[in-house]
Amino acid sequence: MAANESPELVDLFTTYTAGPTSIGAHLTRTAAADTADAPLIVATGTDFALYPGGGKPPTVEGFRFSTQGFKELAGVSHLGPALATLVQLREKYAAPGWRADAERLLTQVRRSREANSAELWRDTIAVETYRGREQAIADMADYTFAVTDRFLSAALKDESRFNAAALRTEYLDKGSAEGHGTVNHMMIATFFLTGLDISRRIIHWFGEQEIDWSRAMVVIAGKQGRPTAGVTWNTSSVATMLLGASGYQLPLERLYMAPHAPTFTTPLDADLSKVAALEQPLRQIWSNTRATVELGDLMFPHLPRYAPGRLAVPDITDPSVTEISEMPVIHGPDDWRAMTTRLRMVLEDPRQLLSGSVTDFAVSQLVAADNDPAKVTVPGLDNVTYPTGL
Numbered sequence: 001m002a003a004n005e006s007p008e009l010v011d012l013f014t015t016y017t018a019g020p021t022s023i024g025a026h027l028t029r030t031a032a033a034d035t036a037d038a039p040l041i042v043a044t045g046t047d048f049a050l051y052p053g054g055g056k057p058p059t060v061e062g063f064r065f066s067t068q069g070f071k072e073l074a075g076v077s078h079l080g081p082a083l084a085t086l087v088q089l090r091e092k093y094a095a096p097g098w099r100a101d102a103e104r105l106l107t108q109v110r111r112s113r114e115a116n117s118a119e120l121w122r123d124t125i126a127v128e129t130y131r132g133r134e135q136a137i138a139d140m141a142d143y144t145f146a147v148t149d150r151f152l153s154a155a156l157k158d159e160s161r162f163n164a165a166a167l168r169t170e171y172l173d174k175g176s177a178e179g180h181g182t183v184n185h186m187m188i189a190t191f192f193l194t195g196l197d198i199s200r201r202i203i204h205w206f207g208e209q210e211i212d213w214s215r216a217m218v219v220i221a222g223k224q225g226r227p228t229a230g231v232t233w234n235t236s237s238v239a240t241m242l243l244g245a246s247g248y249q250l251p252l253e254r255l256y257m258a259p260h261a262p263t264f265t266t267p268l269d270a271d272l273s274k275v276a277a278l279e280q281p282l283r284q285i286w287s288n289t290r291a292t293v294e295l296g297d298l299m300f301p302h303l304p305r306y307a308p309g310r311l312a313v314p315d316i317t318d319p320s321v322t323e324i325s326e327m328p329v330i331h332g333p334d335d336w337r338a339m340t341t342r343l344r345m346v347l348e349d350p351r352q353l354l355s356g357s358v359t360d361f362a363v364s365q366l367v368a369a370d371n372d373p374a375k376v377t378v379p380g381l382d383n384v385t386y387p388t389g390l
Contacts, residue, residue: 047062057272117138133381150390192381206246219286222259229350
């Protein structure tokens with residue numbers, strides 16, 4: 001006890017809110033026991049775990065490390081930011097190592113172009129969600145490799161051409177005047193394809209679980225992407241996938257973001273012991289949050305209640321809109337202004353997941369198409385053509 005503390009008032013404080021014997025802890029344990037048979041869904045940065053309740057063992061479904069083609073598509077989609085990074089190193093920081101990095105990237109681009117083919121995407125990478133689109137993906141990748149090679153080679157010969165203005169006109173937007181696909185289109189397409197594949201598998205998996213979504217307890221635990229990202233409903237692609245998997249039946253007030261909650265690592269060899277050990281602590285986190293929420297109606301029933309809901313998303317069809325604080329609405333697979341603005345936003349807004357620029361759009365299209373990716377239009381792939389053999 002500190003010299004300037006009152007033992008009587010500190011004891012009063014701890015009676016309600018501190019320690020395992022406090023009244024608040026009693027409420028948490030009681031609430032957790034009351035929902036012991038309700039389904040608990042926990043999402044980490046890599047996996048979903050379903051605790052069915054009633055003492056039944058958990059099941060786990062991975063959505064990141066088990067994603068075939070993720071690294072290959074990411075390698076292609078990252079070429080835009082990679083070149084922008086090199087420009088930044090040269091123009092802003094005058095970093096002497098930019099040329100070595102550019103040469104190293106150019107070598108890998110050429111190796112990748114040699115390896116790229118429709119057969120690679122169909123027979124080796126072999127992602128079920130991409131079936132029927134392998135040639136289009138290969139063409140998109142070939143075009144991206146070609147224009148990247150061209151731009152880097154020119155920059156290494158004459159570095160004065162390696163600047164922000166040239167990056168935009170001669171690389172990111174190159175092809176728009178000719179009416180074919182661009183690197184900007186490619187970035188949208190690759191992010192969309194990744195979100196489409198993960199979402200299709202997760203929607204299918206949750207569909208097999210027969211979950212009563214009205215009773216589901218959901219916790220999104222731990223780090224999601226970069227340290228500042230994915231901690232709200234609107235900025236978490238995991239939350240977006242969960243809502244879609246429920247057919248948008250999951251009440252938002254039953255989904256809690258818990259960045260400091262304990263998490264598990266991706267289980268190996270089907271050993272779920274560490275996952276099972278976290279059930280009670282995670283149930284208590286959800287139950288404690290819920291029990292506190294319910295005190296509001298008990299104490300202040302005649303005052304306006306909090307009603308969770310999605311924030312209004314901005315509409316940027318009006319060209320006079322120059323600033324936004326939330327992701328703009330996408331009006332369709334040809335709404336390039338909205339989708340490209342989202343690419344800018346995921347870079348500038350630290351709340352956003354870098355790969356989540358169009359995941360919500362992919363999920364909503366999948367749900368509308370009864371989880372059939374063949375019925376979904378992939379923006380930047382299905383609605384544009386990429387010249388090959390450059």
